[in-house]
Amino acid sequence: MDFSTTMEIFVSNYTLIDNEIYELWVEGVSAIEAVCQLKGKALLQQGSNVEMLQSEIEDHYRTYSLLERLLHNPAKIKDHQLEFQIEPQIMSMLIQRYYKFDDAVYRDILGKKLSTRNRKDLDDLSERTGINILSCRRQFDNAKRVFKVVEEMPGLVVKNIIDNFALDKELAKSYATVVFLGSLRFDCTKRKLQYLSFQDLSHCAHAIMANWTCKEQGPEQDDTEFDREFLLDLKDLRVMLDKDREHKQ
Known part of the structure; x- marks a missing residue:
């Protein structure tokens, strides 16, 4: 009897953007301050705790810091589509908010x-x-x-x-x-x-x-x-x- 299993694996580097966390990052709010502001909101209501919330916010902040060099030169964002897979309308939102x-x-x-x-x-x-x-x-x-x-x-x-x-x-x-x-x-x-x-x-x-x-x-x-x-x-x-x-x- 053959117990072998065929599995299909798909790996993606699709960049997740949280609007609320991104807004706090743009406004210069530190990760610790962001945790204080977001405690008790949707992230905690989904069963997470403060440590998980802080880890998620810090992860988002690192992503946005990497994105920042592209936001400095939006005309060349298309050259980095493989590095950051972000839908055009989402990228447009990121640019508008960064330059507000x-x-x-x-x-x-x-x-x-x-x-x-x-x-x-x-x-x-x-x-x-x-x-x-x-x-x-x-x-x-x-x-x-x-x-x-x-x-x-x-x-x-x-x-x-x-x-x-x-x-x-x-x-x-x-x-x-x-x-x-x-x-x-x-x-x-x-x-x-x-x-x-x-x-x-x-x-x-x-x-x-x-x-x-x-x-x-x-x-x-x-x-x-x-x-x-x-x-x-x-x-x-x-x-x-x-x-x-x-x-x-």
Whole structure:
């Protein structure tokens, strides 16, 4: 009698993502703090204990840390599909959440040089806003990364951000605000402007980009630089205003 058994084995490296744990990781919450926040929730209700919960969270955190280098360069994620098997819609969600930001953080860095020195000031920002310092650093580094990639790139800045970072349009428009005001060195720290929120300044920035920059199709198309003819018109207008003042005197 033949007692041999035929078995079929399938090995997969499909990457499991827990939305709640990923959100805590993005916000800079430590694994220990995450355990405290998730105790008594669904994971424990399934019959696990605190030790099992901590082990699972730490495992997720390790996975997300490995994924982070890909999130820094979303355009090349397709080259690593064998390393991390993640469905496209899930990967899109990971990217959007990783690049999300707090208005208070980006309002503070608008117009500033994204330098190491200013990064050190994030401790004060974290204390003022109550936002986790690790989250502040992630947001600062994301802004700096996007800025460096698209600053010198010809074309429309929102499209360039979408193409290189796979962000949705609204999120890309917010990053375009950071790039535009940063590249033109707009001083958003003046006392007269302090009452304006990030969204207020973003609205103004996109109005300027839509009406005052080079939007015509061609090699010179760039909506982060002012249109030359428009600047010449402004110069002529200033001359006319000066003459008008002299006439009134």
